[in-house]
Amino acid sequence: MTVDRLGRPLRDLRISVTDRCNFRCVYCMPKSVFGAEYRFLDRKELLTFEEIERVARAAVALGVEKLRLTGGEPLVRKDVERLIALLAPLGAELTLTTNASLLAAKAQALADAGLHRITVSLDSLDDATFRMMNDVDFSVSRVLEGIEAASAAGLPVKVNAVVKRGLNDDGIVAMARYFREKRHTLRFIEYMDVGATNGWRLDDVVPAREIVERIAAVLPLEPAEANYRGEVAQRWRYADGSGEIGVIASVTQPFCGDCTRARISAEGRLYTCLFGLRGHDLRARIRGGASDEELQDALSAIWGKRTDRYSELRSEATVNLPKVEMSYIGG
Ligand SMILES: C[S@@+](CC[C@H](N)C(=O)[O-])C[C@H]1O[C@@H](n2cnc3c(N)ncnc32)[C@H](O)[C@@H]1O
């Protein structure tokens, strides 16, 4: 088993397959910054599906049990189902995070290729609020259609909602009610200070505790045990047995001590922390002719040196450090 300097094993790999997105969520790729002048990676800079499979295979050999495809928007990468078919035989749990804009058309192909489950990001059921948040006038109903299509294709669906105070926090309870009824687990994510472009302020964060209190006031909740070490969401069960919600308190209750995640950018840089600055260039190794064994050794050496615990240190002098963008590294 590969462990880092703080004894944390490598269990999850998040793979960004593109830095492009068809949304401009205000907390992630705000239009004011990522306008026409934003330079996306060229196609030849992206890892190919075969290169991604090599990295994933090396990671699985070192103990990774869960692979998550992300982006940018992973479904805008052409033929992403072909990548899923390449990764499925590795035996790890295979999942994908999407804004669901293209999901209604793609769900069956993703399931057929071997995807196990899917996470859909949806921040509000109120159409005007959601259109304001994605900033490309995309409707709630089309995301809900995508969720239905994924369910119909047999994919278990979780829904993620980022909460920003004054923007969508008034819809927390409506979201909880709706997805409780639909029996999809809903997870609320504290708005994080990832990247440098979203103008993050602590005042914009609705603490997870407050989210739970607001829901519990109308739909009684009780705490549930974590499913496994390193689970990022704290689980809460509805007292009447009608399902559960999760809260991801990365700002108010950081969980670095249990963090087992590595991330790879679309151009093949390995990050051992969401707040890592430069990452490690795996693409140069791959395109320089590294064997599978050398690739595995490189991953193992990088993880073995890991000491990151940014979120726990953020109260110290880290606030003004340059940060990698969420749309680049994939959350
Ligand atoms: C970067 S997106 C990539 C995948 C896909 N485009 C999507 O939105 O699901 C992955 C997740 O990160 C979340 N996210 C982006 N910026 C965030 C921020 N500043 N704080 C918390 N979560 C954020 C999104 O809501 C989404 O659930």
Ligand code: SF4
């Ligand atoms: S959160 Fe996802 S959908 Fe929204 S801009 Fe970022 S990458 Fe795109």
